[in-house]
Amino acid sequence: MEISVQFATSLDSPHHIAIAEQLGYDRAWLFDTPHQSPDVWMMLALAAQRTATIGLGPGALVPTLRHPMVNASAAATLAALAPGRIAVAFGTGFAGARAMGAAPSTWAFLREYVRTFRQLLAGETVEWGGAQMQMMHPAGFAPPRPVAVPVLISALGPKGFAVARELADGLFTVNGETGFAPRFAWAALGVHGTVLRGDESLHSDRVRAAAGPGNALAYHATHEFGGDVVALPAGRVWLDAINEHPPASRHLAIYDQHLVGLNDADSTAWDAGSWQAIPQTTLTGTATDIGDRVAELAVRGITEIIYQPTGPDIPGELEAFIAAARRPDHASKVS
Incomplete structure (x- = not known):
């Protein structure tokens, strides 16, 4: 390997x-x-x-x-x-x-x-x-x-x-x-x-910065490939935040901070519990x-x-x- x-x-x-x-x-x-x-x-x-x-x-x-x-x-x-x-x-x-x-x-x-x-x-x-x-x-x-x-x-x-x-x-x-x-x-x-470091929580600030963008990728990809975002933890929250943007510019909201940080929708979903998906969406x-x-x-x-x-x-x-x-x-x- x-x-x-x-x-x-x-x-x-x-x-x-x-x-x-x-x-x-x-x-x-x-x-x-x-x-x-x-x-x-x-x-x-x-x-x-x-x-x-x-x-x-x-x-x-x-x-x-x-x-x-x-x-x-x-x-x-x-x-x-x-x-x-x-x-x-x-x-x-x-x-x-x-x-x-x-x-x-x-x-x-x-x-x-x-x-x-x-x-x-x-x-x-x-x-x-x-x-x-x-x-x-x-x-x-x-x-x-x-x-x-x-x-x-x-x-x-x-x-x-x-x-x-x-x-x-x-x-x-x-x-x-x-x-x-x-x-x-x-x-x-x-x-x-x-x-993870010791008994570090999945929703810690460090994990948010280090694994959050990879976790957000699952939401971006599921949405873009026609999957069911709502099936993901806090997926409804993420989708509602994205749908606030006009269709013509929605892609700009989705890909803001893509695989670098969390955009506004990613952050809103994180606070609502999207971090719970990290064991499945990332190698954490x-x-x-x-x-x-x-x-x-x-x-x-x-x-x-x-x-x-x-x-x-x-x-x-x-x-x-x-x-x-x-x-x-x-x-x-x-x-």
């Missing part, structure tokens, strides 16, 4: 990635969320200059945000800065599209996009938008083609899994979805949460609890855990999580 980290991309991300490398994390992924973050490729390039061993990649790129040549050129550039350490994940666009009021890309579009991206890095001439193109970078402008960059695809349903099986080197999944993991040699799962518990759950996920076919820390003490969250996830006394359970 690889233990990786994911960050909501910020100006501090290169520094946090350097800390993650020192702590022994295998890979660092950064969100592609231009509506709330600095450019993902810029921050990865800075991280490449500050690190030597940790894997790096955007997770997950949203195809509708950039021409495939732009992402192919950026991936090749990062591969030149950090040889052998790069991977790229693609998704249809959860926050990266919906937060700007846009629909996610179709799986048909993503399939063609990823195929084109891979062909460009292979040095092939491809057709896009009715015209032929190829990476024409001379020596010194990009690595010579082919450029080997593994590709993962973020998927939750049958269509996505089919595209991942067809085109990807691995699966990048979230929301606790592990059913398709055994079909992939590389199955990465994004998780959120925090290691004692160090023993987290070690056991990581071992269980390995048995289900997950080969890479991707932990996203939040709150005011990112280095502390990183240190506590990797210590719990790699506890020596649960290594035998994994094997």
Whole structure:
């Protein structure tokens, strides 16, 4: 089991990635969320200059945000800065599209996009938008083609899994979805949460900051994918707060502070008891609890855990999580 980290991309991300490398994390992924973050490729390039061993990649790129040549050129550039350490994940666009009021890309579009991206890095001439193109970078402008960059695809349903099986080197999944993991040699799962300290309460201020954004993700995702938010603790309170906003701007209220903090609706729901969902929506518990759950996920076919820390003490969250996830006394359970 690889233990990786994911960050909501910020100006501090290169520094946090350097800390993650020192702590022994295998890979660092950064969100592609231009509506709330600095450019993902810029921050990865800075991280490449500050690190030597940790894997790096955007997770997950949203195809509708950039021409495939732009992402192919950026991936090749990062591969030149950090040889052998790069991977790229693609998704249809959860926050990266919906937060700007846009629909996610179709799986048909993503399939063609990823195929084109891979062909460009292979040095092939491809057709896009009715015209032929190829990476024409001379020596010194990009690595010579082919450029080997593994590709993962973020998927939750049958269509996505089919595209991942067809085109990807691995699966990048979230929301606790592990059913398709055994079909992939590389199955990465994004998780959120925090290691509890002693008899710390789930509704403490520290847990609110460290696990609250991951818990809120369940409400955002359930709403956006047409699920029953009311079935979640304080779900009615959250939904009523969101529905106070006009439909045309409702997405701005939902995605405010997404995976960074709690927006107004999240905070209102937290005070009404949404924190009770934390054991189900995040990987939160004692160090023993987290070690056991990581071992269980390995048995289900997950080969890479991707932990996203939040709150005011990112280095502390990183240190506590990797210590719990790699506890020596649960290594035998994994094997």
